[in-house]
Amino acid sequence: MATALELANRLRERFASLVSGPVEFRGELTLRVADAERMAEVCAFAKTELGFDYLVDITSVDNYGDDPRFTLIYHLYGYGHHCYARLKTDVSEEKGELPTVSGVWQTANWHEREIYDMMGLRFRGHPDLRRILMWEGYPHNPLRKDFPLSGKPTDVPELAFTQAAPLVGGPFVTVAGGKDTIEREPRGRLPENEPVETKGAPELRQVTEDRHDHSSGRGAVDQNQ
Amino acid sequence: MRTSSEIGYNSKVEGDLVVTRLDAALNWFRKNSVWPMPMGLACCAIELMAAGASRYDISRFGAEVMRFSPRQSDVMIVSGTVTYKMARVVKRVYDQMTEPKWVIAMGACASTGGMYRSYSVLQGVDRILPVNVYVAGCPPRPEALLDALIKLQEQVIAKEPVIATLKVA
Amino acid sequence: MTTAPGAARSIKTNSMAEVRDIEITDSAAKAAESMQASARANPSADELADFPGERMILNMGPSHPSTHGVLRIVLELDGEMITKAMPEVGYLHRGDEKIAENMTYSQFVPYTDRLDYLAPLANNVAYALAVEKLLGIDKQLPPRCQFIRVICAELARISSHLLGVGCYAMDLGALTVFLHTFTEREKIHNLCESLSGARFTTSYTRIGGLSRDLPPGWIEQCRKFCEEVLTNIDETETFLNRNRIFVDRTQGVGVISRADAIDFGLTGPNLRGSGIDHDLRKAQPYLVYDQLEFDVPAGTAGDSYDRYLVRMEEMRQSVRLVRQCLDKLPGGPVNIADGKIALPPKDRVLTRMEELIHHFLNVTQGVNAPPGEIYFGHENPKGELGFYIFSKGGGTPYRLKIRSPSFVNLSILPRLLPGHMVSDVVAILGSFDFVMGECDR
Numbered sequence: 001m002a003t004a005l006e007l008a009n010r011l012r013e014r015f016a017s018l019v020s021g022p023v024e025f026r027g028e029l030t031l032r033v034a035d036a037e038r039m040a041e042v043c044a045f046a047k048t049e050l051g052f053d054y055l056v057d058i059t060s061v062d063n064y065g066d067d068p069r070f071t072l073i074y075h076l077y078g079y080g081h082h083c084y085a086r087l088k089t090d091v092s093e094e095k096g097e098l099p100t101v102s103g104v105w106q107t108a109n110w111h112e113r114e115i116y117d118m119m120g121l122r123f124r125g126h127p128d129l130r131r132i133l134m135w136e137g138y139p140h141n142p143l144r145k146d147f148p149l150s151g152k153p154t155d156v157p158e159l160a161f162t163q164a165a166p167l168v169g170g171p172f173v174t175v176a177g178g179k180d181t182i183e184r185e186p187r188g189r190l191p192e193n194e195p196v197e198t199k200g201a202p203e204l205r206q207v208t209e210d211r212h213d214h215s216s217g218r219g220a221v222d223q224n225q
Numbered sequence: 226m227r228t229s230s231e232i233g234y235n236s237k238v239e240g241d242l243v244v245t246r247l248d249a250a251l252n253w254f255r256k257n258s259v260w261p262m263p264m265g266l267a268c269c270a271i272e273l274m275a276a277g278a279s280r281y282d283i284s285r286f287g288a289e290v291m292r293f294s295p296r297q298s299d300v301m302i303v304s305g306t307v308t309y310k311m312a313r314v315v316k317r318v319y320d321q322m323t324e325p326k327w328v329i330a331m332g333a334c335a336s337t338g339g340m341y342r343s344y345s346v347l348q349g350v351d352r353i354l355p356v357n358v359y360v361a362g363c364p365p366r367p368e369a370l371l372d373a374l375i376k377l378q379e380q381v382i383a384k385e386p387v388i389a390t391l392k393v394a
Numbered sequence: 395m396t397t398a399p400g401a402a403r404s405i406k407t408n409s410m411a412e413v414r415d416i417e418i419t420d421s422a423a424k425a426a427e428s429m430q431a432s433a434r435a436n437p438s439a440d441e442l443a444d445f446p447g448e449r450m451i452l453n454m455g456p457s458h459p460s461t462h463g464v465l466r467i468v469l470e471l472d473g474e475m476i477t478k479a480m481p482e483v484g485y486l487h488r489g490d491e492k493i494a495e496n497m498t499y500s501q502f503v504p505y506t507d508r509l510d511y512l513a514p515l516a517n518n519v520a521y522a523l524a525v526e527k528l529l530g531i532d533k534q535l536p537p538r539c540q541f542i543r544v545i546c547a548e549l550a551r552i553s554s555h556l557l558g559v560g561c562y563a564m565d566l567g568a569l570t571v572f573l574h575t576f577t578e579r580e581k582i583h584n585l586c587e588s589l590s591g592a593r594f595t596t597s598y599t600r601i602g603g604l605s606r607d608l609p610p611g612w613i614e615q616c617r618k619f620c621e622e623v624l625t626n627i628d629e630t631e632t633f634l635n636r637n638r639i640f641v642d643r644t645q646g647v648g649v650i651s652r653a654d655a656i657d658f659g660l661t662g663p664n665l666r667g668s669g670i671d672h673d674l675r676k677a678q679p680y681l682v683y684d685q686l687e688f689d690v691p692a693g694t695a696g697d698s699y700d701r702y703l704v705r706m707e708e709m710r711q712s713v714r715l716v717r718q719c720l721d722k723l724p725g726g727p728v729n730i731a732d733g734k735i736a737l738p739p740k741d742r743v744l745t746r747m748e749e750l751i752h753h754f755l756n757v758t759q760g761v762n763a764p765p766g767e768i769y770f771g772h773e774n775p776k777g778e779l780g781f782y783i784f785s786k787g788g789g790t791p792y793r794l795k796i797r798s799p800s801f802v803n804l805s806i807l808p809r810l811l812p813g814h815m816v817s818d819v820v821a822i823l824g825s826f827d828f829v830m831g832e833c834d835r
Contacts, residue, residue: 025766026527053656056771057797059782073782075769075797079656079670082677086769107659110805118491133484133834134345135310142344142492149489149496151344264457266464267486267831268511268595271557275583278576293459311464311485314456340504343489364595 004029004083007050011085014049015042033089036072036098042087043074043104052076052085055105058112060119064145068092070121074101097122118143255299255325256381258287259374262298262322264315266305269332269364273304276367283367286374295321300377302370303354306334307347316353325384329373330356333363449477454819456485462561462823463830467807471816479811479819481804486834494794498760499525499601502794507595509796510832512557513550513775514595515586519543520772522599523680524781528768529761531602531730532680539603539728540681545616545719546589546598547681547772548712552623553582553594554775554827555663555705555712562702562824563634566643571633578626581619588612601761602736603729613720620713627709634702644698648810648822651696658806661799662777663708664826667693667701674773686718698825705827735761760789769797776800776827796835800828 008022008029018038022029033042046052056075063069068090076085091098100123102108112123113132120141123129131138139154140147263273276283283289292298295318307315319328330350333339336359338348350356357380360373450471456464464485470478490509494502506521507514522543526532560575583593588609590596598605634640650660655668665672671692675683691707693700729736733752742749755762765787771780777799784793803826811819 026530026768028768030767055659056778057769057780057782057795059784059793059795061784061793073767073784075780075782079672084769086767105659106654106657106809107802107805110801114801131484133487135484142489147344147492149343149492268508270463271511271594275576275580278580279573280577280580293457306486306488308485308487310487311456314485318457341488341493343493345487345489366593 002081002083004085007052007078007081007083008085010050011042011046014045018042028084028086030086030088033087036089036091039072039074039087039089040099040101040104043076043101046076046085046087047104051078051080053078053080053105055101055107055111056084058101058108058115060115060121060143062119062143062145070119072098072115072121091121096120097124099124100126102126117141120144252382252384256378258290259299259327259377259381260290260292260297261288261329262293262295262301262318263291264301264303264305264318266303266307266311267334269304269335272364272367273302273331273370276370281367281371283371283374286371286378288374295319296323298322299325300327300329300357301354302329302331303335303350304331304364306339306341307350308345309347310345312347312350312353315350319354327357327377327380328354329358329360329370329377331360331370331373332365333361336361339363452816459565462828465804465823465828465830465833467811467819469811469816469819474815474817476811476814476816476819479808481807483801483804483830483833486830488835490835491794491796494791496790498789499763499791500756500760503599504595504597507597508831509798509835510554510774510776510779510800510829511595512829513554515546515598516550516554516772516774517779518597518599519547519550519681520770520774520779521781522601523772524768524770524783525601525761525763527770528763528766528783528785529601529735530764531732531735535603535730536727537682537724538607538726539730541719541723542604542608542728543599544681544683544686545716548715548719549582549585549616551712551775552709552716553579555709556582556623558775558824558827559630559634559702559705562827563630563640565820565824566640568633568637568640571630574626574630574633578623581622585612585616585619588615600729600736602732603727607728613723616716617720620717624710624713627706631706641699643818643821644702644825646695646697647814647818648698648825649696650806650810654806654809655696658809659802660777660806661802662774663701663704664777664803666691667704667825668696669694674771674778678771680770680772682719685722686715688715698821701825701827762789763787763791771797774799776829776832777803779832796832798832798835800830800833801835803828804833 005022008031011031012019012021015033015038018034019031019042020034021031023032024030033039043055054077056077057073059073059075061071061073063071070091070093072089072091074087074089076087077083089098098121100108100112102112102123103125109127110132112126113129115121116123116126116129117131117133118141130136134142140152142151263270265273275281277289277291288300295301299322301319301322303315319326328350330336334341334346335350336356338346340363342348347353358373358377360369362369365373452469452471454467454469456466458465466482466485468480468482469476490505493505497505503518503521506517509517523532526535556575556579560572560579563569563571586596586598587593589612590598590605650664650668652668652670655665655670660668669692671690673690674680675688676690688711691704691711693704733749734756737743737756738749738752743753744750763783763785765785767782767784769780769782771778778797779799780797782793782795782797783791784795786792807822810822814822
């Protein structure tokens with residue numbers, strides 16, 4: 001029964017210049033893959049040679065203000081040896097795409113569709129890349145840090161509106177990457193007053209108008225539809 | 226053929242017969258058999274199912290017939306969070322319901338968006354449908370839903386003359 | 395775990411119960427037949443070119459009695475046979491992950507309730523363990539807290555499987571089973587209500603402990619419930635296990651091979667129904683599961699009937715676990731003693747300066763987590779619920795990803811449904827036992 005450290009070291013030896021690590025935190029090992037283009041190759045090796053036959057999850061993180069902007073994290077597990085591994089890779093905003101691993105594990109199909117939907121990263125070679133949680137034709141990528149929690153006005157086909165969620169004082173939001181805990185404390189912030197990010201150039205959120213008329217009382221806005 | 230100049234209730238002559246207005250009778254029938262169209266979306270749907278189960282029996286109020294067909298139902302119980310993606314479906318289903326129809330917005334998410342004040346949640350189903358009764362709670366207890374049903378029944382019985390809604394060709 | 399083809403199928407659990415053999419013949423033949431039907435129904439490209447007839451597109455819409463929530467499947471039919479199936483999810487996407495980036499760790503606990511809303515206690519336990527792993531205190535939880543969390547998770551498992559089996563049977567036409575299982579669920583709701591105040595959506599756990607200790611009399615109530623639920627499980631099995639209609643509708647339907655199950659990332663009873671007896675409580679033990687005895691049931695043929703049997707047996711094992719925990723339950727505090735993580739007791743907050751400061755910082759700024767990232771997977775009734783937390787320090791996570799079992803379980807539908815008939819779709823969906831709150835988050 002191999003331990004997680006042995007498997008991680010074997011992976012690093014095989015791809016010497018490409019993979020760095022493993023870094024250990026709370027008993028978990030993280031390996032960094034320098035080039036996202038060769039991710040499928042590394043994953044195929046991990047599955048066939050090292051026995052990581054179960055892809056647990058693919059996650060994306062938006063490092064707003066850093067370059068490269070996006071980090072992708074793959075969690076692997078093997079039913080034979082019961083060991084976890086984590087692979088990380090970076091994708092810059094200009095490039096915005098990387099090859100798919102759905103040829104290695106079929107479960108990556110839906111995970112990658114979700115990342116495409118939420119973060120806007122494209123996967124080359126994906127059999128069916130379209131939005132999965134938001135509807136077709138939604139123009140934004142909600143999990144990016146510059147997208148406000150209350151949303152931006154868009155069009156839902158046949159329903160004519162989506163509004164930013166209204167609340168006097170806004171929903172409780174934090175400042176992504178604020179310099180200390182006091183700044184990161186979630187509190188009601190009006191979008192036009194608060195900066196999105198304190199590192200780098202702060203930009204104010206766009207003002208979202210509340211077009212909903214509260215005077216109609218009980219009932220629908222579009223009662224004639 | 227019996228002609229009688231007596232108006233009113235004489236139990237010896239008429240037996241068990243009650244005279245009333247057609248409107249009142251039809252509203253009474255409607256009140257005691259509101260068939261819900263359960264738009265069960267999220268956690269409140271589980272409490273709706275519990276209200277239909279044997280402990281909090283919704284069948285006592287005539288409403289156990291949870292037909293999933295909008296044409297056969299009277300009240301739509303919107304239970305759960307309505308997202309923008311689902312909102313057009315809810316509106317379409319509501320439009321297919323036949324008159325007279327009512328809406329119960331069950332739970333915090335259906336009434337006002339609840340604790341999900343985010344980019345994809347419709348902040349209250351009353352933005353697209355006219356709601357008759359709002360039920361508070363997250364999720365509301367089945368007894369609260371039954372209370373809402375009783376309030377709805379009071380609204381039904383006080384409705385305007387039913388003849389107007391019968392579209393006679 | 396293997397049986398000879400054509401012989402009786404059995405679920406072997408070398409445990410307190412004797413091996414139960416259920417003699418239903420031709421099970422393997424039926425499974426083979428359905429594999430062949432699926433191969434026939436996926437013709438090759440040149441066969442498709444001269445295939446006569448039209449395909450019909452049928453929308454099994456988001457508002458449907460058997461889709462267990464708001465799932466939409468667009469089916470392409472050739473007569474009664476399905477040739478393509480495209481599930482569409484996202485009708486309940488509420489933006490939990492983005493909300494999590496804007497809330498402190500404690501403020502997010504009620505949102506975890508509403509993920510798998512059939513078993514909220516399990517989600518609470520999973521999230522609390524994930525944050526405690528990030529903080530590095532998961533091994534320092536007081537033993538009473540750990541035992542109570544195991545009891546909560548197992549009660550949630552029983553509750554979820556009761557509803558899963560009840561709704562599955564209701565979809566297949568057996569309405570009585572639904573009412574029976576809901577009566578037992580009401581007893582669990584009573585227990586939850588006396589424990590936390592809410593029937594479900596309890597929000598019971600906190601970072602570093604629980605919100606409150608067990609109320610007096612709860613343990614006896616729980617023991618009484620364990621007796622009653624075993625009777626009810628036996629009754630449900632009497633209704634369904636040898637029921638001709640149920641067996642014919644579920645055997646050989648929705649067969650998932652071992653390779654497919656691993657490749658598509660299935661977890662939970664769906665994985666174990668296909669023969670892989672992997673359970674996170676045994677493979678990566680957390681809380682006090684390594685001190686407790688229980689078995690992990692696994693199926694043989696990977697069809698809907700096996701998944702149903704796995705769930706029934708898991709309920710029995712959960713009752714066994716709850717009884718062991720009630721017997722071994724130690725005394726002591728339920729919250730970790732560190733005032734910077736768990737809220738200090740109120741009398742000290744009101745009289746001493748240090749505890750007052752801890753309370754204030756905990757509530758306004760949140761627990762001060764170290765920078766780093768962790769992943770924690772918990773064995774939920776639906777599968778493996780995982781939380782990936784990427785923290786840059788402070789009280790709010792920089793990124794919280796919820797690895798949802800139902801999302802991954804549903805991804806196998808485009809592969810599984812073709813080759814079956816339209817009425818089998820209901821049987822397959824019910825056997826998967828997914829919940830859309832978790833799938834769409």
